[in-house]
Amino acid sequence: MTPLLEVRNLQTHSNTGNGVVKAVDGVSFDVREGETVAIVGESGSGKSVTAMSVLRLIPNPPGQIVGGEVLFDGEDLLHVQESEMRDIRGNRIAMIFQEPMTSLNPVLTIGRQVGEPIEIHQSLDRKGILEHCIELLRKVRIPDPEKRLHAYPHQFSGGMRQRAMIAMGLACEPRLIIADEPTTALDVTVQAQILELLKEVTRQSTSSLILITHDLGVVARYADRVNVMYAGRIVEHGPAREIYNSPKHPYTIGLMQSIPRLDDNAGSRLVPIGGQPPDMSNPPSGCPFHPRCPNVTDRCREKLPPLSKVNDGHWKACWVDVDAKQ
Amino acid sequence: MQNSSPLLRLTDLKVHFPLPGRLLSRDTGGVVKAVDGVSFEVNAGETLGIVGESGCGKSTTGLAVLRMVDVTGGQIEFAGADITHANRQQMRPIRRGMQMIFQDPYGALDPRMRVRNIVAEPLLAHGIVSRGEELRKQVAGLLDMVGLLPSMAERYPHEFSGGQRQRIGIARALALNPSLIVCDEPVSALDVSIQAQIINLLQDLQKSLNLTYLFIAHDLAVVRHISDRILVMYLGKIVEIANREDLYERPMHPYTKALLSAIPVPSPDVEANRDHELLEGEVPSPINPPSGCPFHPRCPSAMPDCATRAPALTEHNGHSVACHLYD
Numbered sequence: 001m002t003p004l005l006e007v008r009n010l011q012t013h014s015n016t017g018n019g020v021v022k023a024v025d026g027v028s029f030d031v032r033e034g035e036t037v038a039i040v041g042e043s044g045s046g047k048s049v050t051a052m053s054v055l056r057l058i059p060n061p062p063g064q065i066v067g068g069e070v071l072f073d074g075e076d077l078l079h080v081q082e083s084e085m086r087d088i089r090g091n092r093i094a095m096i097f098q099e100p101m102t103s104l105n106p107v108l109t110i111g112r113q114v115g116e117p118i119e120i121h122q123s124l125d126r127k128g129i130l131e132h133c134i135e136l137l138r139k140v141r142i143p144d145p146e147k148r149l150h151a152y153p154h155q156f157s158g159g160m161r162q163r164a165m166i167a168m169g170l171a172c173e174p175r176l177i178i179a180d181e182p183t184t185a186l187d188v189t190v191q192a193q194i195l196e197l198l199k200e201v202t203r204q205s206t207s208s209l210i211l212i213t214h215d216l217g218v219v220a221r222y223a224d225r226v227n228v229m230y231a232g233r234i235v236e237h238g239p240a241r242e243i244y245n246s247p248k249h250p251y252t253i254g255l256m257q258s259i260p261r262l263d264d265n266a267g268s269r270l271v272p273i274g275g276q277p278p279d280m281s282n283p284p285s286g287c288p289f290h291p292r293c294p295n296v297t298d299r300c301r302e303k304l305p306p307l308s309k310v311n312d313g314h315w316k317a318c319w320v321d322v323d324a325k326q
Numbered sequence: 327m328q329n330s331s332p333l334l335r336l337t338d339l340k341v342h343f344p345l346p347g348r349l350l351s352r353d354t355g356g357v358v359k360a361v362d363g364v365s366f367e368v369n370a371g372e373t374l375g376i377v378g379e380s381g382c383g384k385s386t387t388g389l390a391v392l393r394m395v396d397v398t399g400g401q402i403e404f405a406g407a408d409i410t411h412a413n414r415q416q417m418r419p420i421r422r423g424m425q426m427i428f429q430d431p432y433g434a435l436d437p438r439m440r441v442r443n444i445v446a447e448p449l450l451a452h453g454i455v456s457r458g459e460e461l462r463k464q465v466a467g468l469l470d471m472v473g474l475l476p477s478m479a480e481r482y483p484h485e486f487s488g489g490q491r492q493r494i495g496i497a498r499a500l501a502l503n504p505s506l507i508v509c510d511e512p513v514s515a516l517d518v519s520i521q522a523q524i525i526n527l528l529q530d531l532q533k534s535l536n537l538t539y540l541f542i543a544h545d546l547a548v549v550r551h552i553s554d555r556i557l558v559m560y561l562g563k564i565v566e567i568a569n570r571e572d573l574y575e576r577p578m579h580p581y582t583k584a585l586l587s588a589i590p591v592p593s594p595d596v597e598a599n600r601d602h603e604l605l606e607g608e609v610p611s612p613i614n615p616p617s618g619c620p621f622h623p624r625c626p627s628a629m630p631d632c633a634t635r636a637p638a639l640t641e642h643n644g645h646s647v648a649c650h651l652y653d
Contacts, residue, residue: 042517159608187379188544189605192588196604214518217590221597240594256592258522260551263591266570269529270551272522276487292519 002074003030004208005054005176010068012046012053015061018281023049023063025232028307031176036202036209038219038240040255041229044280047212050229051178054210055095056085072176091121094169096162096198098181103165104153110137110164111149117171136167140197159190163197170201177202178210183218195222216259220244225313228252231278231288234307238314248316248323250293287319295320331406332367333506333538334391339364340399341383341390345613358612360386362562363400365639370505373532373539375553377546377585379609382559384542388508391540392424393417405505422452425499429511431491435483441494442479445469448501468497472527489520496527500535508540513548525552546589550574558582561612561620563636568645578647581621619650627651 012024024046031037041047052058053065056077070077072093077085089095094117097103104113114136115129124132130149137145140163153161162182169177179198183191199222202209211223219226220240227237228249236249247253254273275292278284284291290300299319307315341361361383368374376384389395391402393409402410409420425448428434435444445465455461466476472493483491492512499507509528513521529552531537543549549556556573558566558581566579577583587603605624610616616623622632631650639648 042519157608187609188546188585188588189379190608192590192602193604196602215590216518216592217597220592220594221590244592244594255518258519259592260522260525260547261591261593262547262550262574262586262589263593263596266550266574270522270526272526273519274523276489277517277519 003032004073005031005210006069006071007050007054008069008071010050010053010070011066012049012058012063013066014049014063016281021280022232022283023280024053026068027229027232027234028068029227029234029237031208031210033175034203034206034208035224036199036211036222038211038213038223038226039229040213040216040219040226042214042277044231044277045229046232047229048180051095051180051210051212054178055089055093056082057089057095087121090117090168090174091172092174093176093178094172094174096165096169096177096179096182098184101153101158101161101185104161106153109150109152110156114149114164114168114171117168121172132171133167136171137164139170139201140164140167142167158186159194162186162190162194166194166198166201170205173205174207176208176210178212180212181214182211184213184215191218198222216255217261228255231280231283233288233317235289235318236314236316237307238310242310242314248310248314249289249318250295250320250322251289252316253322254292254294287317295322333370333405334368334540335403336367336387336391336400337365337403338400339387339390339397339402341386341395342398356613359562359615360612361390364559364562364564365400366557366564366567368506368538368540370538371532371536372554373541373552375549375556376540376542376559377544377549377556378559379544381561381609381612383562383612384559385510387559388426388510388540388542391506391508392421392426394426418452422502423504424506424508425502425504427492427495427499427507427509427512430515431488431495432483432515434495435491437483439482440479441469441474441481441483441486444483444494445479445497445501448498452502454502464501468501471500471531472497473523487520488516489523492516492520492524493527496524496531500531503535504537506538506540508542510542511544512541514543514545521548528552546585558585561609561615563620564639564646564648565621566645566647566649567639568647572645576645578642578645578652579621579649580625580627580651584626619648 008028010024010027014021014023027050039047054070058065111133115133118129118132133149134145142148142163183194223240226240226243227234230251236252247256257271258273273292278288286302287300287305290296305317305319307317310316339361342357342359345356364387378384390397397410442465445468446461449455465479469476474493513524541552553570555569557564560581566582577586584603584605590597607624618634619632619637622628637648637650639646
């Protein structure tokens with residue numbers, strides 16, 4: 001079965017005052033029908049730029065997709081007309097952004113915004129759109145949808161705004177939803193509500209979900225497969241269980257050791273990753289993680305490691321066999 | 327220096343903010359009870375964690391301790407002295423003993439000042455040393471203490487990463503050799519791989535300098551890691567205080583239980599067997615808080631009594647909780 005989305009060797013660069021920043025530097029991953037794929041990484045790792053590139057939402061200048069393929073249903077989105085792209089965005093692929101505060105238009109009612117994708121992509125009359133909106137708001141459990149339709153974003157709480165964003169994303173029953181840090185701005189108890197909602201609605205509609213986050217707990221709970229990004233590249237990917245139970249890239253291992261967990265030995269010392277994240281306008285030679293890596297060898301300083309197979313479905317970009325090291 | 331009296335004691339602290347009234351109206355607009363009757367003690371050398379969701383009053387409590395907001399009622403005692411009504415002049419020497427580390431390492435440092443001057447500022451402002459060799463040495467020592475190179479003193483904040491900036495903020499807080507440091511979300515703006523560096527640094531400094539921390543954060547895993555005792559707040563009130571073990575192993579308040587249940591553990595195996603008890607709704611507006619127990623509209627165990635009568639904080643074997651389930 002061919003995957004729903006296949007990203008091949010995606011390269012997105014940004015022209016800054018300090019030269020070219022390779023924000024996404026040869027990223028490949030795929031998303032199958034109905035599954036949840038996580039992209040994890042820290043700020044500047046290129047996870048959001050990857051997502052924006054899939055939808056060709058990279059502002060140019062300064063950004064530019066300079067290479068690769070984004071195959072959605074077999075069609076390369078990097079080579080379709082802009083008009084066709086508009087037909088895909090919000091319709092077959094929807095995006096849910098981090099900041100429900102700034103991603104909603106403050107001067108339009110919630111109903112108007114949730115209804116917009118329907119209005120654009122489906123031939124429904126006013127009454128039909130209205131009914132569909134109410135149904136969507138009900139689906140994301142916004143209470144009293146008939147009335148709330150006429151409210152403005154500022155009259156909604158953070159969680160309710162994110163529900164409205166999800167309703168908007170679901171409007172045209174997309175095959176793929178990209179959620180970029182969907183709960184980062186929300187309180188803990190609301191975060192749990194929104195993630196459960198997202199899981200439930202994607203399961204109901206059998207759409208696929210790309211979950212972009214820095215929260216390893218969220219990934220563990222919701223993702224089927226995981227891509228770990230560092231400095232514009234995927235350094236490890238595989239099934240979630242594998243990545244957590246036997247990570248093979250020193251960066252993934254470092255991340256797992258550096259976070260305090262609710263079920264660890266309280267008061268034990270954390271093992272941080274040394275050093276600082278790379279300056280992307282002047283990235284290190286060879287493997288971009290080598291200046292922070294505990295297993296660094298001469299080869300790592302000189303040559304960029306390609307993704308190599310650990311076992312079926314589990315890949316890592318590292319020259320060193322971490323298991324032999326321990 | 328083990329003292330029998332606590333380093334910090336808050337008694338029935340209230341911080342209310344007036345809301346703007348309507349123009350040409352007698353309507354005064356009411357008040358937001360950001361902190362409403364909070365009492366706790368912090369002993370020298372310990373870390374008290376304060377957790378809660380946005381609007382619970384945890385940051386305002388921290389600011390009130392430093393007298394950086396006006397206190398509406400109650401009492402703040404620091405090192406045995408009542409500082410509730412100390413004026414600006416009286417506060418100056420007291421503030422040498424209490425410092426703050428802020429959340430946003432970008433906003434907390436003046437972009438036009440060299441690191442040298444940022445770290446030296448408190449020393450000069452309090453007239454501890456004057457400019458010259460001694461000051462330069464002290465700044466170098468402080469930078470070294472937080473893991474920065476003395477040569478970095480000549481740089482500006484924008485030349486540093488988030489984690490390094492937080493180190494500069496910590497160096498500045500340590501300059502006056504304080505006994506209490508209020509840490510307001512000190513790691514939440516940092517990347518995961520950097521958080522651990524700063525947490526370890528804070529723990530090391532606490533040990534070597536016998537510091538006392540009031541550690542305010544929303545991340546319960548981080549708070550569990552660093553705190554000896556933890557206080558949970560909801561809408562301006564304390565709902566539970568206990569030592570770390572008790573709070574995390576045997577949470578009593580339904581809100582604490584829900585908070586702990588809402589956080590996913592970074593392990594797919596654990597998560598597969600874990601039920602998340604979802605709370606209904608969101609934190610209500612502190613402008614118009616619910617009657618009785620402020621948590622009752624979202625509480626899965628709410629009883630009729632909860633809507634009318636506010637529960638008092640009561641102690642059960644050193645574990646205090648404000649909930650009618652334990653009356």
